Amino acid sequence: MQNKAMTTFAEQVNRAQHEAMKADPGMLVFGLGLTDPKGIFGTTSGLGEAFGEQRAFDMPTAENGMTGIAVGAALAGSRVLMTHQRLDFFLLAMDQLVNNAAKWHYMFNGQMKVPLTIRLIIGRGWGQGPTHAQNLQSWFAHIPGLKVIVPSTTDAVANQLYSAIMDDSPVIFIEHRWLHQQQCEQARIGDITAKPQSVRIHRTGTDFTIVANSYMVLEALVAAKQLSALGVETDVVETSELEPATWQPVYDSVSKTGRVIICDSAHTSFSVASEIMCSVTEKCFGSLKQVPIRMGLPDYPEPTSIALTKHFYPTADSITKMVMSSLQREIPKSVYQNIGNDRTRPHDVPGEWFKGPF
């Protein structure tokens, strides 16, 4: 991309696609609005121009059929990347995903592969409401045969997406929309072809483990700073691959700290946080100094009105307060008042730059 000092998450998502299309001349990329003037929040811009409409194209509004077509093309030998502007729309395609894509390699005894990646974008805020803001990551993670990758940071995302695309198994790639404008220095972007880390330790400390993925990693990092100021040093561990077999660093961390809070960006019950808590309990039972804590969305749909979403999403503050209260430590009033004070923007937008409407 351009030679500038800073880059964004959306630009890196875009770059990964350009690089992959270049690396694999048979690769196809499609999705609703993929080649339109907005290019899916800018993440697909330029693909049509660079690779032609045979390889990069818009499609009919037909999520189930088009997913099956993606699976069929992948089985035939085309590497395929498909994008849906909201995860919610992809509910139409569960048959093709679960009964075909996930099981194919297995049920045909290894004779065929499904080199298919599906990008799903999670909406949030500005009245996205009940059917434009769901994160069903636990559904996908429950299905054997699917890999689920949930990126969070600009420095890693191009590598994660590129690796997902190049994987010969079907991969669900879940992007939280509030990450798209996240900035990062170009210099920090590493080799796109490297093997990405499934678990990443963003910060270390001996008192508490904070586990998070997706947008919650950003909140966790803010919380970690707040906690440090309060004398609590934390490990911040990101589980960007939803596969318990890759979570050893989580278990190592909890074995060390004996205390853990697991942050989820989906409904709390029957969630990814539930599985992480379960796995942690299995692996670290003897080291646990207190019961693990999970923190996700309440078990009701996201309402639309700004008045109703104020406390719907846990934030750095919620994490900090929960950790402190679990330690039975008071937050000094002076500190408490300052918590979160650096954020002046309304709670329903990722930044001041966001002006709606979609």
Add this chain to the structure above:
Amino acid sequence: MQNKAMTTFAEQVNRAQHEAMKADPGMLVFGLGLTDPKGIFGTTSGLGEAFGEQRAFDMPTAENGMTGIAVGAALAGSRVLMTHQRLDFFLLAMDQLVNNAAKWHYMFNGQMKVPLTIRLIIGRGWGQGPTHAQNLQSWFAHIPGLKVIVPSTTDAVANQLYSAIMDDSPVIFIEHRWLHQQQCEQARIGDITAKPQSVRIHRTGTDFTIVANSYMVLEALVAAKQLSALGVETDVVETSELEPATWQPVYDSVSKTGRVIICDSAHTSFSVASEIMCSVTEKCFGSLKQVPIRMGLPDYPEPTSIALTKHFYPTADSITKMVMSSLQREIPKSVYQNIGNDRTRPHDVPGEWFKGPF
């Protein structure tokens, strides 16, 4: 129904539908094959004759559209029951289920109700294979607004189904196909209109808690007997409603025994067992004498060949062995040899009577 001493699970499922159709003259019931000569394993026989094809009918092979039509009719005021011969087919209808049925009452602020029940049948054995044997109970349980009922015993099922039908919220009713022929004395069938128990204690003991639902309850009860013979007395607790708020009896049991094994009939990771283990850990952390155990299906699809499914499904034996090994107690060789010996039928059929092909 007929005045005979014994009745089956399928007959009770059938009876509940007849009773409900009588009790609510506006009620509709439909599904693929509902009025055909086999009547969905006999569970829907007689409905067409009794209530006419306006109210009880077969339908096109169009799971998504027909689910939406069921939701629309329910919103308009018809109580609706829909049946799918396999849960796997219902994957086509996730948009209507999750984006409409589950959220409607909430997102329209309580102005409308969705009195809809969806029966889903889980296949197993006789080569059902990868796409005819899935139990995605954890998916449904994760969605706010859906109730999930998973029956296991003939004495309770009519009451459970009747109550699901009469519920004004959408209910997913998951029947394991191996339960359909299960016998029970007529005399033990209670009042169909009573409020069903969400959690049922089938057996009590102080050493261990066995939590199970659906077909695993039957295996758990056999295991409990085996364990008793080995000197281990167990609570057998059935969670037939997949709603953590109703699980207090589970927590009470584990608080008493300090030890728990949770049996699931779905893939183990990100499962209902994961959630139960999580909730139990949260509520009973101080009472736990050992790490809770979960036991479900391996995280790969069900293969078709009888040679490959032998150890795919946990059985009473697996439970017994797991409990004994977790207690670090040996199973005397004499006893061990007898475990499971009363079952002479092949492992892939529910009983000798089953001769295939579907």
Add this chain to the structure above:
Amino acid sequence: MSALLKYYQQVLRIRRIEEAIAARYSEQQMRCPTHLSIGQEAVAVGISANLTTADKVYSSHRAHAHYLAKGGSLERLIAELYGKETGCTGGRGGSMHLSDLAAGFVASTAIVGNSIPLAVGNALHQQVQCLNEMSVSYFGEGATEEGAFYESANFAALRKLPVLFVCENNRYSVYSPMSVRQPPNRSIVELAKAIGLNAVDVDGNDVEQVASVSAQLIDGIRAGNGPALIECHTYRHREHCGPNFDDDLGYRPEEEVQHWLSRDPVKVLADALSAQGLSQAEFEDLENQVQREIEYAFDSALAAPFPDPANNGQYVYAE
């Protein structure tokens, strides 16, 4: 009042309401995705002319006109956009989830094509209960690409259900033209007929044509002749979602835009009424009436309280 004048009044009313929403949207207080009907008002007005309050309507993301033409409360619409307690779903649903049960506007939903089966289910209920009413399903031409449309239409035809499918063909799905979504000679009318619906297409910017053709279809539906589809060719003036014009993006041919703007239903009707002698003063009167209604709706929406998040846990399950 002449039929034309009545149509004009209704089309104008919806237009001015939508324009008022557009004008205030940038104040950042209506915080939800909003798809305006500007340019397509004649469809909803023409169809609604043949409906009673007992008839039930479902719609899609672009629902304001359908809701208003069916008699949905303006105050509760505006309050909903502002996320207020007095909104038609108390702030829970926003612009994409409208409802006014008293007016027979059951609901609009935000997933393309997914309210079509609901309307058919409503018609099933009406048929089984022998109700003296029918159902209407509004959707865009993009929604006809979804299997949900096809499956629903098949079942409606199979059981001769009392439902009218109204397809507003505005040629675009977001920025995507028909050419990337449907084969070149696709006729939605022929498709509907092959599925088993009575079907016909009309100039969707001609309110009288919409009203008279749909009247015939609706008569047939009410007579028990089975479901029908009306395809209304029309055009949206502004961006897909949001208050602005976006023709600077160049996704629609300039001549196409001009052609449709010249056939703006408000303009077409106004011209006809002028020709019939409606005076400037009478025109202004109509505008003033609408303005007063709009101001009142905005004032009351702004004055209304926000809903209390303490009740967020309510209505997850029916009591």
Add this chain to the structure above:
Amino acid sequence: MSALLKYYQQVLRIRRIEEAIAARYSEQQMRCPTHLSIGQEAVAVGISANLTTADKVYSSHRAHAHYLAKGGSLERLIAELYGKETGCTGGRGGSMHLSDLAAGFVASTAIVGNSIPLAVGNALHQQVQCLNEMSVSYFGEGATEEGAFYESANFAALRKLPVLFVCENNRYSVYSPMSVRQPPNRSIVELAKAIGLNAVDVDGNDVEQVASVSAQLIDGIRAGNGPALIECHTYRHREHCGPNFDDDLGYRPEEEVQHWLSRDPVKVLADALSAQGLSQAEFEDLENQVQREIEYAFDSALAAPFPDPANNGQYVYAE
């Protein structure tokens, strides 16, 4: 060898194989749901006459005839039904998941309608890669009720993909007649045309008609004229799933059954060949050839080892 004789040989071969499966099914050793093609063999044979090994075929739950006619290995089919390691998916997929990549039979799947998009995806790959081959999608008339069919056909038409849709209309979905699933005057051919496919229907029990009409459609597809659908009217002789006759259940009119039995493709072809002078001895020779092949396949399937469950964890993810 005359074309007719060749057809007869192939139809007969599939028939006898299916009958052998039926005869042995009750031994309870082929432990998987099995949908026999008996009565419908002429479709697969007629279509396959125009295909090369490079062409790729997808099918549904009722796939034995399609697999065999395309050249799928008989031994691996029978071994699969017995759940053996030498089966075409090593015992993992059973009767409903067949595959023989060397023969160009990609796969059959068990969910109604869900392999249709896969075939279209295959055609997309073929088009983009400019391959000198095409795709075929077999399905029943029941599958045309699924949105997946409609969405797939729309995209195939939109992009003029090289795919032939073969709809075997055997009038039933399990025990359900058309009358509970599709409107009375439904023509699948008209529907397909309205979607944008070239479409035509044929007597599916007349192998020559299937072969000659599909040859024309296939020529068009190979010439780049876009996708086509052929509807083949046919009938299944036995129960939907399993080895038995089930007309005691009374779900199909007696006269209908008799009508179709009198037009059994094996019988029709045998009669024609008799008329052309094929001798009793020649008929017996053909039977014997097939019998030998079948016996060999069953013997080797029975002798083959079962797969080792220790490998169950393999192939969840691609290496």
